[in-house]
Amino acid sequence: NAGVMQNPRHLVRRRGQEARLRCSPMKGHSHVYWYRQLPEEGLKFMVYLQKENIIDESGMPKERFSAEFPKEGPSILRIQQVVRGDSAAYFCASSPREFQPQHFGDGTRLSIL
């Protein structure tokens, strides 16, 4: 019974490139959340998606960041034209329904050169 799968585990990009982070939720989970974590800081909510719908993107910067959760396939967090300040750990979590505990993936550590 696989948990939340994120890939890649580590991603290195140069400034100006694009970063694509993938998240496959647990089987049976249709709610996906993305968080960013900086060193010495807590998890900061970015976006909440259900299949094919963005429910809440209030934590996601309006420029350069986008997220999707298509009918088939993983959820994708996309960061265009990355800058050094985008370096962080990005965690994905899923739950079977709203108002249920989330299960987290191991995260993607994004480093910007």
Add this chain to the structure above:
Amino acid sequence: EDKVVQSPLSLVVHEGDTVTLNCSYEVTNFRSLLWYKQEKKAPTFLFMLTSSGIEKKSGRLSSILDKKELFSILNITATQTGDSAIYLCAVYPGNQFYFGTGTSLTVIP
């Protein structure tokens, strides 16, 4: 603005000690409070609390919620080195979870 505050920020104890971690919150439309343990990777779920005064217990860990005073505590008795981690509190008022910055617990032999 909704917020979650955890204290202390960090804690160092000896094996066998008992610790109490605190989480206070200010949110509108409170629905639940969750505790997670984060070691090097993914946070792992510990407890979800929705009602005041009802203790949740799992082994040496227990937690309780006070909705009147807007806080929760996480207790760990007879601590072990494997309890060393960051403990995260999150509050769910609907649509998104608000996380505190966590309490870093170090248990030394």
